[in-house]
Amino acid sequence: MKLTLSAVLISTALSASVFTPSTSADEAILAGGCFWCMESDFEKLDGVTDVVSGFTGGSAPNPTYNGNHKGHFEAVKITYDGDMLSYNDILDHFWVNIDPFDDRGQFCDKGPSYLSAIFVANDKERAIAEKTKADVVAQFPNKKVVTPILDASTFYPIKGDEIGHQDFYKKSPVRYKFYRWNCGRDQRLEEIWGEKALGKNKS
Helix, strand or coil: HHHHHHHHHHHHHHHHHHHCCCCCCEEEEEEEEHHHHHHHHHHHHCCCEEEEEEECCCCCCCCCCCCCCCEEEEEEEEEEEECCHHHHHHHHHHHCCHHHHHCCCEEEEEEEEHHHEEEEECHHHHHHHHHHHHHHHHHHCCCCCCEEECCCCCCCCCHHHHHHHHHHHHHHHHHHHHHHHHCHHHHHHHHHHHHHHCCCHHC
């Protein structure tokens, strides 16, 4: 009986591991252009416990920054405290930190890998994402919101020789601040979102 029970428990555990979605209830995967900036913007949000830079959305295995990342988005995987923040809160923060009308990239960075996107793990996240997008569309009736809502897929963290991209804003603050200012990110965010823009506090 003990052996049978053990076998059932092991089988259940294995099944759970196989069917666990790539994004959990307290994680979110978002693309908003340069992952240096996205990491900085979300790590300053109370309730966020970790932000990892990487790639997702494409079919090429093990994408790298300097190598093949065709079809992938530069993205961040955000871990947050569900007692402090909801998925809706995360998306509200996301929208005011991107240009949702840019169909060529984000700010000064152009190309497919710099496009914005929301990656959802399940129907509940999709419904929340669709609602927040609808709110943005309603706010800007004369503009086209191009940020897509896509199914979550494998997220590849930046690693190896390219690990310097992780926490870049902390490791190289002068270079980061110059890049961000020169890219016009905060200026454009304020132009779009006005007082909702969080760019004034970015550093």
